[in-house]
Amino acid sequence: MEKKEREDTISKWLKDLEELILENFQMEVDRLELILQPQVVKPLLERVAPAKPTELLREEFKPPIREYPGQVVEVVLGATRAEGGSRCRSITIGGEKTPAFYLFEGVQPHRPVIVGDVFDMEISLPKPVRESLGDVLSDPAEWARVYVEKYGVDMIDIELISTDPLLKDTPAREAAKTVEEVLQAVDVPLIVGGSGNPEKDGEVLMKAAEVAEGERVLLSSATLDLYEPIAEAAKKYGHVVLAWTSLDINQQKELDRRLFEYLPRERIVMDPTSAALGYGIEYAFTVMERMRLAALWGDEELQMPMAAATSNSWAAREAWKKAPELGPRRLRGPLWETIASLTFLLAGVDMFIMLHPAAMRTLRDVIDWLMAEGEAVKTAYEDWVSMEV
Amino acid sequence: MPKRVSPIDIFNLLPKTNCGECGEETCFAFATKLADRKVDLELCKPLFEEGFKENLEKLKALLRPAVLEIRIHSPSREVRIGGKVVMYRHELRYDNPTAIAIAVSDTMPEEEMLAKVKRAEEFKYSYIGMDLTLDMIAVRCVSGDPDRFGERVKKVAEATEMPLILCSYDPAVMESGLSALKDSRPLIYAANKGNWKEMADLALMYGCPLVVSAPGDLNLLRSLTKTLLEYGVEELVLDPGTYPDEGLKTTINNFTMLRRCACELEDELSGFPLLAAPIVAWKGEEDPTIKAWKESYLACMLILRFADIIILNSIETWSILPIVILRQNIYTDPVKPVSVEPGLRVIGNPDRNSPVLYTTNFALTYYTVMDDIRDLDCYLLVVDTEGISVESAVAGRKLTAEKVAEAIKETGIEKLVDHRKIISPGLAARISGETEELSGWEVLVGPRDSSGIKDFIKKRFYGEG
Structure with missing residues (x-):
């Protein structure tokens, strides 16, 4: 056999093979020269491309379910007559065992609650808010009643800002009367807030806690600068404390640890600050999301429910500014607050302190839809591609 | 991580x-x-x-990131979607901000269609020194007529530089649209249970990425994905279906599960960009305002829940503005500092009679103020509030009269101007009296929002008008 011919023959043998096994093979030669040219090797190594599928290949999707070692504690707000207060009902928040609305992993144990934000003196509020509430802004009890009766809020936050020495410096005793009025005007659980002045808040909240004894109100708020009198007031009169920090998880943990010396975890709610959309909402979102994940992974200092004040949305100029080129203010503002509330909902917030009724309504609708019982609903999918708009 | x-x-x-x-x-x-x-x-x-x-x-x-990065382009502009590495932004950051596409249909009067394309192209909102804009146009085939669709796609492409999404389940229509484009790589919407083979052939022939659509059926979505990959289409986008209202639960669940599979379980069949269609809010008989409202919040929820591309119908600024701002916010690198360096900033060419203002060193406050005073001649004192905004800093004692007085002294502003007047943020009105006592400067309480500064300076500082 000529050399060329031999090579060709060997190539031919190898051509259609993927593997060649030689058994009991012996070869007697003087010198063996085996040159495998690339074009010979190629068909050996390159797998034949699989035929394109002609039928659908069936695959199954398995929900990626996790288990978490930690859980958010449950906090009860408000007390009925039987429980030593005068509220129509008490409200439980928290208890989550999964990240916010990871409904494939488990149910959301309690509905996040909507709180109407009421101030004890007339403050400058944007026009869409004033218009939706009517002529009640100088009467906190009436304001609270409109929120409860007309807009169905779950709770009222009465903020005693007039006690600030730099505003009206209303005495603690007088401010406490406003709390009593609101307690009589509405029968939902309350948040009672101070002015944020550390010199005055201790006294104001202590007095308010006293007149609301047994009502299990949420005292707002304890900060790293001022937590002792507020924690004491909650302990003495049977209330719950809101622990407020400024977008800093370590500070939140620090404040929570200090409060643990006074109160059990079931009597604390956390507020890590809810910045407005366009004004740092991403910091708030991420701090909340991280806090909730940390809680689920077992960090006991962060296992309390969270609150967010979406009233802050109205600080964003896009929400209130007169700017026809941005569209009508009556839509822009409420939408701004709506989207902030939904952002925090998806981060794990349990309690929303809100101003605008339209934002409250959308948030309530979304919570209803997300928390609908049973299997996830599969509504008919609208073919948006060929839909006439 | x-x-x-x-x-x-x-x-x-x-x-x-x-x-x-x-x-x-x-x-x-x-x-x-x-x-x-x-x-x-x-x-x-x-x-x-x-x-x-x-x-x-x-x-x-x-x-290869957990979520494949896909490039879509027109002859002059490219949009990248996907490329995500993490599920939560704090784990690293989110790359490739959710692409926003505005939809037009091939049955709209031509003028109207082109006007909408133009509005989308020109949409721009100036935000802390950046221009927020829209990214793409989605052309929907409502007519069912391949020729009409092809003609309209051509018109749209001539009218905009934005890359396109071609939307039809009919392969004949899709081919007509694809052949109308030159030097472009549009996104094909979509392959489904009935047409996947023909759509796959088109995707391969035209070298375009392909959306896999299986609304509400993740088993089918997965089967189609597997099949298309085997068929040779490598660049896929997943559409698990967008349902409003009662369907929100399904929607949020499906988006979340797919992204977790991709990022945390390294599941290759889930490792593709996700498409959301908040435009579904436009079905039914409701008032258009309510539909736009719904579409807007749906879009925001899905930006937060991992959508890499969203298709909208509304072009109204009030409904789009929160979406582009939320997208910008969420896609900000989370390690970017919250605060800026405190100290004195010289704006324009101030002289010895120019106004002096102060603000906090919270980055967002700072950039907002800087944006509002950029064409003035003045001095700005940036007070160290540990990166907290004015209102919170006053409440939390991070912005006090002592700090302002200290900043006045430390920056040496007294040597730069002859007057002794400082303009404070409106939200710091509470500390103005004490600031006057401690610093010896007169405090002019400025507007509550810095957009009013220019006017305030004109009237109250220079006493004009």
Whole structure:
């Protein structure tokens, strides 16, 4: 056999093979020269491309379910007559065992609650808010009643800002009367807030806690600068404390640890600050999301429910500014607050302190839809591609 | 947490010639940047020459993010979607902001359609020194007529630089749309249970990425994805269906599950960008305002829940503005500092009679104020509030009269102006009296929002008008 011919023959043998096994093979030669040219090797190594599928290949999707070692504690707000207060009902928040609305992993144990934000003196509020509430802004009890009766809020936050020495410096005793009025005007659980002045808040909240004894109100708020009198007031009169920090998880943990010396975890709610959309909402979102994940992974200092004040949305100029080129203010503002509330909902917030009724309504609708019982609903999918708009 | 690819593993596959063509001095420096996902592989020119083919493939596989990055382009503009490495932004950051597409239909009167395209193209909102804009146009085939669709796609492409999404389930219509485009790589919407083979052929023939649509059925979505990959279509986008109202639960669940599978379980069949269609809010008989409202919040919820591309109908600024701002916010690098350096800033060319203002060193406050005073001549004192905004800083005692007085003293502003007047933020009105006592300066309480500063200075500082 000529050399060329031999090579060709060997190539031919190898051509259609993927593997060649030689058994009991012996070869007697003087010198063996085996040159495998690339074009010979190629068909050996390159797998034949699989035929394109002609039928659908069936695959199954398995929900990626996790288990978490930690859980958010449950906090009860408000007390009925039987429980030593005068509220129509008490409200439980928290208890989550999964990240916010990871409904494939488990149910959301309690509905996040909507709180109407009421101030004890007339403050400058944007026009869409004033218009939706009517002529009640100088009467906190009436304001609270409109929120409860007309807009169905779950709770009222009465903020005693007039006690600030730099505003009206209303005495603690007088401010406490406003709390009593609101307690009589509405029968939902309350948040009672101070002015944020550390010199005055201790006294104001202590007095308010006293007149609301047994009502299990949420005292707002304890900060790293001022937590002792507020924690004491909650302990003495049977209330719950809101622990407020400024977008800093370590500070939140620090404040929570200090409060643990006074109160059990079931009597604390956390507020890590809810910045407005366009004004740092991403910091708030991420701090909340991280806090909730940390809680689920077992960090006991962060296992309390969270609150967010979406009233802050109205600080964003896009929400209130007169700017026809941005569209009508009556839509822009409420939408701004709506989207902030939904952002925090998806981060794990349990309690929303809100101003605008339209934002409250959308948030309530979304919570209803997300928390609908049973299997996830599969509504008919609208073919948006060929839909006439 | 995401696995960080080792720069050494990357380096070993690079040409190691330190040629510098990529802009880095050494291949190792380039490898480090690749590991941090700060540069594109394409910058390494030698890698694309003969002989490195195998290494290139290995590098591509090594660097493939949990969610494949897909590029869509017109002749002049490119949009990238996907490329996500993490599920939560604090784990690293989110790359490639959710692309926003505005939909037009082929049955709209031509003028109206082109006007909408123009509005989308021109949408711009100036936000802390950036222009927020829209990204794409989705052309929907409502007519069912391939010729009409092709003609309209051509018109749209002539009217805009934005890349396109072509929307139809009919392969004949899709082919007509695809053949109407030149030098473009549109996104094909979509392959489904009935048409996947024809759509796959088109995607391969035109070299375009393909959306896989299986509304509300993740088993089908997965089956289609597997089938299309086997068929040879590598660049896929997943559409698990967008349902409003009662369907929100399904929608949020499906988006979340898919992204977790991709990022935390490294499941390849889930590792593709996700498409959301908040435009579904436009079905039914409701008032258009309510539909736009719904579409807007749905879009925001899905930006937060991992959508890489969203299709909208409304072009109204009030409904789009929160979406573009939320997207910008959420896609901000979370390690970017919250605060800026405190101290004195000189704005324009101030003289000894120019106004002096102060604000906090919270980055967002600072940039907002800077934006509002950029064409004035004045001095701005940036007070160290530990990166807290004015209102919170006053409440939390991070912005006090002592701090303002200290800033006045430390910056030496007293030597730069002859007057002794300082303009404070409106939200810091509470500390103005005390500030006057401590600093000896007169405090003019400015507007509650810095957009009113210019007017305030004109009237109250210079006493005009």
